[in-house]
Each structure stands twice: as structure tokens, then as C-alpha cells.
Amino acid sequence: MELSTKYNPQETESKWLKFWKDKNVFHAEPAPSKKPFTIVIPPPNVTGILHMGHALNNTLQDILVRYKRMKGFEALWMPGTDHAGIATQNVVEKQLAKEGKSRHSVGRQEFLKRLWAWKEENGNTIISQLEKLGSSCDWPRTRFTMDDEYSEAVKEVFVLLYNKGLIYRGERIINWCPRCQTALSDEEAEHKDKNGKLYYIKYPISHPERSEGSLKKQHIIVATTRPETMLGDTAVAVNPKDERYIKFIDKTLVLPLVGREIKVISDDFVAAEFGTGAVKVTPAHDPNDFAMGQRHQLEIVNIMHPDASINEEGGPYKGLDRFEARKRIVADLEAQGLLVKIEDHKHAVAHCYRCETIVEPRLSKQWFVKMKPLAEPALEAVQKGQIKIHPGHWAKVYVNWMENIQDWCISRQIWWGHRVPVWYCVGDDHCQLKCKEPIVSKTAPEKCPHCGSKNLKQDEDVLDTWFSSWLWPFATLGWPKTNEDLKYFYPTDTLMTASEILFFWVARMVMAGYEFMGKKPFSDVLIHGTVRDAKGRKMSKSLGNAIDPLEIIEEYGADALRYSLIINSGQDIFISKEKFEIGRNFANKIWNASRLVFMNCGSILKEFSHSERNEESLNINRLDLPSRWIIARFYDTLQNVSRAIEEFRYSEAETLIQDFFWGNYCDWYLELVKAKFNDINIQKTALFVLKNALKIMHPFIPFVTEEIYSKLNTKDECLSIANWPELNEQLIDKVAAQQMQVILDSITAIRNIRAQWNIKPNESINAFVVTPGTWLRLLQENCADIQRLARIDQLNIDVKAVNLKNTATALVGTTYGAIKVFVPLEGIVDLESEKKRMNADIMEKKKSIDGLNARLNNPDFVSKAPVDVIAKEKERLGSLNKEVCELNSILANLS
RNA sequence: GGGCGGUUAGCUCAGUUUGGUUAGAGCAUCUGACUUACAUUCAGAAGGUCGAGGGUUCAAUUCCUUCACCGCCCACCA
Numbered sequence: 001m002e003l004s005t006k007y008n009p010q011e012t013e014s015k016w017l018k019f020w021k022d023k024n025v026f027h028a029e030p031a032p033s034k035k036p037f038t039i040v041i042p043p044p045n046v047t048g049i050l051h052m053g054h055a056l057n058n059t060l061q062d063i064l065v066r067y068k069r070m071k072g073f074e075a076l077w078m079p080g081t082d083h084a085g086i087a088t089q090n091v092v093e094k095q096l097a098k099e100g101k102s103r104h105s106v107g108r109q110e111f112l113k114r115l116w117a118w119k120e121e122n123g124n125t126i127i128s129q130l131e132k133l134g135s136s137c138d139w140p141r142t143r144f145t146m147d148d149e150y151s152e153a154v155k156e157v158f159v160l161l162y163n164k165g166l167i168y169r170g171e172r173i174i175n176w177c178p179r180c181q182t183a184l185s186d187e188e189a190e191h192k193d194k195n196g197k198l199y200y201i202k203y204p205i206s207h208p209e210r211s212e213g214s215l216k217k218q219h220i221i222v223a224t225t226r227p228e229t230m231l232g233d234t235a236v237a238v239n240p241k242d243e244r245y246i247k248f249i250d251k252t253l254v255l256p257l258v259g260r261e262i263k264v265i266s267d268d269f270v271a272a273e274f275g276t277g278a279v280k281v282t283p284a285h286d287p288n289d290f291a292m293g294q295r296h297q298l299e300i301v302n303i304m305h306p307d308a309s310i311n312e313e314g315g316p317y318k319g320l321d322r323f324e325a326r327k328r329i330v331a332d333l334e335a336q337g338l339l340v341k342i343e344d345h346k347h348a349v350a351h352c353y354r355c356e357t358i359v360e361p362r363l364s365k366q367w368f369v370k371m372k373p374l375a376e377p378a379l380e381a382v383q384k385g386q387i388k389i390h391p392g393h394w395a396k397v398y399v400n401w402m403e404n405i406q407d408w409c410i411s412r413q414i415w416w417g418h419r420v421p422v423w424y425c426v427g428d429d430h431c432q433l434k435c436k437e438p439i440v441s442k443t444a445p446e447k448c449p450h451c452g453s454k455n456l457k458q459d460e461d462v463l464d465t466w467f468s469s470w471l472w473p474f475a476t477l478g479w480p481k482t483n484e485d486l487k488y489f490y491p492t493d494t495l496m497t498a499s500e501i502l503f504f505w506v507a508r509m510v511m512a513g514y515e516f517m518g519k520k521p522f523s524d525v526l527i528h529g530t531v532r533d534a535k536g537r538k539m540s541k542s543l544g545n546a547i548d549p550l551e552i553i554e555e556y557g558a559d560a561l562r563y564s565l566i567i568n569s570g571q572d573i574f575i576s577k578e579k580f581e582i583g584r585n586f587a588n589k590i591w592n593a594s595r596l597v598f599m600n601c602g603s604i605l606k607e608f609s610h611s612e613r614n615e616e617s618l619n620i621n622r623l624d625l626p627s628r629w630i631i632a633r634f635y636d637t638l639q640n641v642s643r644a645i646e647e648f649r650y651s652e653a654e655t656l657i658q659d660f661f662w663g664n665y666c667d668w669y670l671e672l673v674k675a676k677f678n679d680i681n682i683q684k685t686a687l688f689v690l691k692n693a694l695k696i697m698h699p700f701i702p703f704v705t706e707e708i709y710s711k712l713n714t715k716d717e718c719l720s721i722a723n724w725p726e727l728n729e730q731l732i733d734k735v736a737a738q739q740m741q742v743i744l745d746s747i748t749a750i751r752n753i754r755a756q757w758n759i760k761p762n763e764s765i766n767a768f769v770v771t772p773g774t775w776l777r778l779l780q781e782n783c784a785d786i787q788r789l790a791r792i793d794q795l796n797i798d799v800k801a802v803n804l805k806n807t808a809t810a811l812v813g814t815t816y817g818a819i820k821v822f823v824p825l826e827g828i829v830d831l832e833s834e835k836k837r838m839n840a841d842i843m844e845k846k847k848s849i850d851g852l853n854a855r856l857n858n859p860d861f862v863s864k865a866p867v868d869v870i871a872k873e874k875e876r877l878g879s880l881n882k883e884v885c886e887l888n889s890i891l892a893n894l895s
Numbered sequence: 896g897g898g899c900g901g902u903u904a905g906c907u908c909a910g911u912u913u914g915g916u917u918a919g920a921g922c923a924u925c926u927g928a929c930u931u932a933c934a935u936u937c938a939g940a941a942g943g944u945c946g947a948g949g950g951u952u953c954a955a956u957u958c959c960u961u962c963a964c965c966g967c968c969c970a971c972c973a
């Protein structure tokens with residue numbers, strides 16, 4: 001049972017991936033004797049390729065799931081992918097484009113066939129990449145949002161909500177992506193500040209009143225950022241209180257370039273301060289204008305084709321793209337002297353979140369979900385703390401959104417997705433009246449319920465992808481069917497996600513949970529940061545600053561990737577390639593420490609590896625101080641790490657682990673006991689601590705720990721399903737830490753002295769210990785260790801010699817924690833400079849003393865400060881005075 | 896425009912909830928060490944007016960307030 005000299009992450013990782021898979025280690029089943037713990041994965045897009053965001057998100061989930069699994073929960077991590085409507089369709093459309101075809105040219109059926117073929121071939125890429133990361137999902141359960149069963153859930157929900165009156169069809173201004181040629185929800189339209197222009201255009205009055213006498217008044221100037229939409233103007237609006245325009249209200253204007261006569265209306269919506277205070281009203285192309293149009297019964301003129309080119313309403317501009325039309329219209333206006341000026345204007349422009357195309361507000365008939373009634377319980381759940389969002393400040397963002405929620409446009413004019421389960425009767429003439437009503441049904445109706453016509457047509461649209469993913473926590477468990485899985489694993493426990501999809505997904509899942517299950521979907525939501533490059537920019541392919549997680553896995557291993565990501569995670573994570581070295585180094589450290597222990601504990605390793613409760617063979621009273629200390633330190637770390645995981649403070653948990661394993665176990669414990677490994681108790685302790693440390697490290701760095709554990713313990717099937725260590729109070733020696741500190745301090749003190757005065761290893765050091773006698777014994781007992789680690793040949797410890805005046809040879813010393821170590825310095829150091837240094841030291845201390853005295857003499861302080869604070873200050877004053885005394889007497893000796 | 900967060904060492908961040916010794920890490924820098932588990936290592940050092948002003952207090956990095964700068968989210972002012 002030996003470990004190779006060099007750790008090979010790639011080999012080890014593939015070995016354990018195979019093992020886990022073959023043994024189906026991560027499978028979870030309803031188990032009445034155990035408590036369930038459930039996480040559902042935020043389903044990555046089928047088109048997805050593993051990026052750092054995935055790596056972070058899934059590592060966080062994996063840590064928690066592995067921890068809970070070891071804690072004895074029946075831990076289910078439900079994996080799956082999302083069909084990602086527009087994104088996936090885009091991929092296949094691009095393929096078609098290469099063949100010179102379009103989705104329309106091949107037709108809906110053929111296109112869908114292609115999509116499914118693409119999915120079958122490539123849809124699993126992201127899943128296998130997540131697997132590589134070490135994600136302990138129950139992989140055979142992998143769901144896809146367009147699985148048959150899952151689709152049933154989607155249809156069920158549509159019908160339920162429709163029957164409840166919460167889904168309706170309406171003609172509205174929606175966000176339209178001219179490239180994808182589909183509606184987008186408000187959340188899918190990303191607003192970005194753009195430097196645009198504000199165009200001021202003259203709209204002449206059609207019947208100018210000559211009596212006014214002033215030529216200036218013969219037109220109204222309107223300001224717009226989208227001059228091309230003027231082709232669809234059906235009014236100009238002003239604020240009713242705006243005195244400049246009162247006389248124009250109800251007059252008619254001539255729409256330039258078009259010649260249509262339009263009215264001047266008054267509406268409170270118009271802000272007198274903006275632009276000229278007069279707004280052109282284009283009901284078909286702006287949501288506000290649409291609303292105004294409704295209020296004033298204005299005509300609606302749609303001027304664009306779905307691809308945002310101008311339609312026949314645009315007269316001479318017909319066929320032009322919207323931006324081309326804009327240029328031409330501006331030029332034409334200028335030619336006619338109607339363009340007053342163009343100003344720079346910074347404003348938010350909506351872009352398609354998939355293809356970045358500028359969104360065009362467009363009037364169209366879409367399906368909507370009424371959100372207010374759904375939002376109420378979801379809002380309350382967070383406000384009352386039934387669902388906790390971490391970090392807490394995100395709850396405010398959530399509440400803010402929920403309180404201002406708008407209806408959700410769920411229909412999309414694409415083909416990849418769940419087709420809207422609605423049919424229309426297009427049949428026989430004799431029943432037109434009633435048949436206008438849509439037929440909403442989970443299955444295709446045979447005939448129209450009103451007229452009996454069999455000539456039915458299904459709605460062409462599909463549903464927003466999020467309309468399926470908002471059901472994820474229960475639809476993946478089999479809903480709408482009821483089954484054991486659903487009963488046992490729902491509600492899930494923790495949801496981990498990036499802030500970007502808080503509204504898209506998290507908020508809607510909460511609503512769906514309450515609406516369809518009557519229960520919250522999860523209890524905790526952890527919002528983690530975004531992975532950025534070293535300069536703080538988002539990682540993206542287009543910027544070329546992305547670090548490929550697969551490359552890191554290849555080079556350093558998945559362990560290193562995971563460990564480094566987590567330890568660097570604060571809010572956002574700034575990452576450069578070198579940051580991953582820490583993970584690689586730590587895995588290497590674990591490997592080598594284990595090698596050392598294995599090499600030295602060979603005699604009992606076999607026996608040890610067979611027994612589960614090794615602690616029983618540990619007799620705490622027989623252990624030396626370092627062993628008692630490291631065990632106490634382990635249990636301390638165990639508690640802190642457990643707490644940190646439960647409280648979602650993962651980077652802190654890793655820091656605790658690293659401090660313990662690297663800083664205590666390797667740097668101190670193993671160094672201290674290295675020379676004494678023939679002691680069977682030390683062997684036992686070293687193995688015991690190593691084994692348990694592997695357990696608490698495992699969720700964070702699963703592969704290397706699994707590999708070493710497999711050599712250390714042949715009883716468990718594997719570490720992934722081993723038990724999390726339990727606290728064993730009997731093994732904790734409470735004073736060990738304090739005592740050990742004295743040893744560590746003394747070693748450090750002597751090391752300092754050696755370095756400072758350049759003492760050679762073969763020189764002896766007389767350490768005069770100014771501490772209570774008990775510690776003297778401690779130091780004497782551990783003298784050999786101190787000597788070895790401080791790298792001196794001889795260490796003479798003598799408490800009786802602490803009469804500073806008698807050590808006339810001059811002493812110089814160092815104080816470190818509890819002890820002071822003095823060494824003769826004659827011939828070692830320049831006395832004059834040493835005196836100077838000490839004088840400076842004294843001065844500084846005196847200054848502190850003065851400050852303290854002033855405070856302690858302040859009657860306010862004495863009367864108002866708590867007693868313990870005063871006591872501490874007095875104590876400090878005392879010790880400072882003492883130090884000054886000592887220094888003075890040394891100084892006196894020096895002279 | 897509304898909301899939320901941040902500003903602590905050269906860099907990345909802890910700490911501040913509940914004010915109280917000398918404000919902590921890691922990386923980077925510098926100095927030492929070839930100590931046979933590990934140079935992917937070990938031991939040290941240096942580095943801070945805790946963004947600025949004001950207030951409360953015996954005491955403020957911590958609480959309150961104003962300001963500056965940075966970031967994020969939301970938003971139909973054309």
C-alpha cells in the first residue's frame with residue numbers, strides 16, 4: 001500500500017469517475033429510515049459547453065451534496081438540461097444556413113427532426129463535462145425539459161392556468177427580436193445604454209390660422225430617437241397643462257413624408273420638460289404610445305414586417321431595413337427643411353439576450369400569464385423567511401421585483417419548444433361565432449366542441465423555455481403524476497444559482513411551487529458571484545478572456561479547478577490561470593503528507609485500514625503533547641468546517657481546512673513527530689487524523705482524497721459514501737492547545753533569534769524562560785523537538801537563571817507569545833546598534849504607557865467603560881511597565 | 896430615474912452584526928534554507944491615517960450622516 005512518488009490527477013480522476021459510475025454511488029432512492037436532501041441542478045442549456053460559471057455553480061452544489069450524503073442524508077442531486085428554445089434553434093439554423101437553407105425552406109417538421117438529431121448527438125456534451133468536474137449527480141435520472149413526461153407537466157400547467165383565468169391571449173406591444181423573429185419576455189430584453197441621437201422634427205399644422213400672424217407657430221416640433229417610426233404616427237401628444245401647446249390641442253397636423261393628417265391630443269403621460277414637450281404617437285411601435293392610443297382611440301398603423309423592414313404602409317420606404325429607413329427619412333426630412341436639429345442622446349436600448357440584436361417593440365398577439373396572483377405567495381414566502389435567500393441583500397432585490405411584477409409573455413414564434421396546447425377551429429362557415437374561442441387542451445381535440453368541425457389548427461407558437469424550467473423542482477420528480485420520489489424528495493432544499501437568473505428562473509420556480517404543489521420548491525437560495533477575469537471583466541468568448549475549465553482540468557486536474565475556484569470566491573470571482581496553482585499545490589500537499597505517513601506507518605496500516613472505529617484504540621492519556629494537540633485541532637476544525645458548510649461559507653471552509661491540514665498537520669505535527677514515528681501511538685494518531693482529515697476535505701477536493709482513502713480504509717466502499725466524522729469529546733484535551741502554543745512559540749522565538757543574530761546550528765543556546773514553572777517542565781520535556789525544529793544542536797532551558805542582573809554577559813532576548821528566550825550576545829552583535837534598537841523600543845513602549853495612563857486616569861473612562869475592558873487595560877499597562885523595566889536592566893548590563 | 900452593494904497592505908479579500916489590547920489571511924515583493932513526504936517545499940521580513948468630511952461616544956475601521964468614486968440590478972420619458 002504505497003502511493004506513487006508523484007501525484008497524477010488525470011489518472012486518479014478518471015479512475016474514480018469510472019468507479020463512481022460503475023457502482024452508481026450517487027444514486028438516491030426514497031429511504032424511509034433516512035432524511036432526504038435534494039438539490040436540483042440549474043439545468044444548463046443543451047447547447048452549453050462547460051464554462052467557469054458552470055464550474056463554480058456545480059462545485060458549490062457538489063460540496064453541499066457530498067457533505068450531506070456523508071452526513072447520512074439520502075442525498076439526491078437531480079441533473080438535467082434545458083432545451084433552450086432560441087439558443088438551440090439558432091445553432092441548427094446556422095447549420096442550415098451553411099447548406100444554403102432556412103428553417104422556412106425545410107419546413108417545421110424537417111426542422112424539428114434536425115433539432116432532435118442535433119440534440120441526440122450533442123445534447124450530452126455538457127452533462128459529461130459536468131461529470132468530469134466530479135459532480136455527484138444521480139446521473140441515470142438526467143432529465144430534459146422536452147422529455148415526454150416533462151412535456152406533460154408543461155401542458156398540464158398551461159391548461160390549469162388557462163382554466164383558472166391566469167393565462168390569456170392579447171394584442172400587446174411586446175419585445176420583438178427581428179433576427180430571431182420572435183417575441184421576447186421583458187426579462188429577455190436586455191437594456192444597454194447606447195449613445196443615440198435625438199431628432200427634432202417639424203410637424204406642420206394642416207390648416208394654419210393666418211390671423212395668428214406668426215409664422216413660427218405653424219408647426220409643432222417633436223423629438224424622437226427612432227425617426228423611422230414616424231411612418232406609423234397617428235397623433236402628436238402634449239401635456240394638457242403645457243401652456244405652449246394648449247392652443248394646438250385637437251388641431252390637425254400633416255405627417256411629413258406621409259401626408260396623413262393626425263391630431264394633436266393631450267395626455268398626462270407626456271412630460272413637458274423632455275425634448276420639446278411634444279411627442280409623436282406611434283401606437284403600433286411603442287408601448288407607451290400603444291397605451292395612449294387605447295386611451296384616445298387612435299388608429300394603429302403597423303409599418304414593419306417581422307424582420308423589421310418597412311412594409312407597404314411606408315410608401316417609398318417599403319422594403320428598407322429599419323436603420324436604412326432611418327437614414328433615408330432623416331435625409332429626406334432635412335431636404336424638406338423639416339429637420340430642426342439632431343442632438344446626442346444617451347438612452348437605454350433593449351437588445352435580444354440571445355443574439356444582441358436591437359429589440360423592436362412590436363404589436364402582436366401573444367399569450368400571457370397573469371403574474372400578480374402568482375406572485376403574492378412567492379413574495380410572502382421570502383418576506384416571512386420561509387425561503388431564505390443568501391446573501392440576504394438579494395431578498396430586497398427579489399421583493400422589489402415581485403412587487404412590481406408585470407405579466408409574462410410566454411409565446412414565442414419559434415419552432416423548438418413546447419407547442420402551445422391550443423387549437424383553433426377554422427372549420428365550417430355555419431358556426432363562426434362560437435368557434436373563435438381557442439380550444440385549450442392537453443391532447444389534440446378531435447373536433448371543435450362547438451360546431452363539431454374536424455378542421456382544427458394548432459397554435460403555431462411554442463412556449464418560452466422558462467415556462468418549462470419554472471417547473472423544474474417537481475416536474476423532474478415526475479409531476480403531475482404522484483409517486484414516491486415526489487413525496488420523498490419534494491420540497492428540495494437548496495438552490496444554487498447565479499444572480500442573472502433570479503427573475504428568469506428562481507422567482508418563477510417559487511411561484512410555480514406554491515401554485516402547483518402548494519409548497520415552496522426549496523428552503524434556501526444561494527446566489528453566488530460571477531466569474532470574471534483578473535481585470536474584473538465578465539469572461540466571454542468574444543472578449544477572448546475566457547479560461548476554459550476543461551483546459552484547467554487537463555493541466556491541473558478537476559480537484560485543483562474546484563478547490564481554487566471556491567477558495568477564491570468572495571462575491572464575484574476574479575480568476576487568472578495562476579490562481580489555479582493553489583489547488584494543484586494543495587492536492588500535491590495532501591498526496592505527499594499521506595506518502596510520509598504511509599511510509600512510516602506501514603506496520604499498523606493494514607490493521608488500521610480494517611477497523612472503522614480507530615479512535616477506540618487511541619488512548620489519549622498515552623499520547624504525547626503534539627498528538628493530543630493535533631487531535632484537538634482536528635475536532636475544532638471539524639466543527640468549524642461543518643458550520644461553515646451549513647452556512648454557505650465555502651471559501652471560509654476551505655481556508656479552515658487548509659489552515660488545519662497544511663498549517664497544523666503538515667507544518668507542525670508531521671514535522672514534530674517525523675523523528676519519532678517508531679512510537680505506535682504516534683503512528684495511530686497520524687493515521688487517525690489523516691483519515692478524518694480526508695473525510696472533511698473530500699467534498700471540496702474529492703478525487704485525491706478518495707484515492708488516498710481507498711488505501712487507508714478497505715472497509716468502506718468508497719469515501720464518497722463514508723460517514724462524516726463525529727465529534728468525540730473524549731479525545732479532546734482542552735489544555736493541549738495552550739500547552740502546545742508554548743512549544744510552538746518557543747520554537748519560533750529561537751528561530752527568530754537564530755535568524756536575527758545569525759547563530760549557527762552548532763552553537764548552543766541558553767534559553768531563560770520567564771514563565772510559570774509548569775511550562776518549564778513542558779519545555780524540558782519537549783526540548784529535543786524544539787532543538788530539532790529550531791535547528792540548534794543544544795538547548796539549555798533553565799528557569800533558575802532568570803536573574804537578569806546576574807547574567808552580566810549581557811542578554812538579548814525575544815518575546816514570543818507566552819515565553820521569552822534570552823541568549824548571550826557577546827561577540828555576536830554590535831552592542832552600540834543593539835543599544836539603539838533597545839532604546840527605540842523603550843521609547844515606543846513608554847509612549848504606549850503614557851497613552852494608557854491617560855486613559856486610565858480619565859474619570860469618564862473609569863466610570864463608563866466596562867469592568868473587563870478596564871481590567872485588560874490595567875493588565876496591559878502592567879506588562880508594558882514590566883517590559884520596560886526588563887529592557888532597562890538589560891541596557892544597564894550592556895553598558 | 897429607482898433600488899442594492901462596495902471602497903481595509905502593491906493585488907484579491909476577511910474582520911465591523913453586538914464599538915474596546917498591537918486591524919488579519921493569501922498572492923506578489925524581499926531575506927534565508929538543497930532539513931531524503933513535498934521546491935507544486937520550508938523558515939522569516941517588510942508592507943495599513945481601514946475612501947473623504949462631519950456627528951454620537953470615555954473610546955469609531957466598526958454606529959449615524961453628508962460627499963466622492965466604483966460596481967450590480969431594475970426601469971416605457973419619446
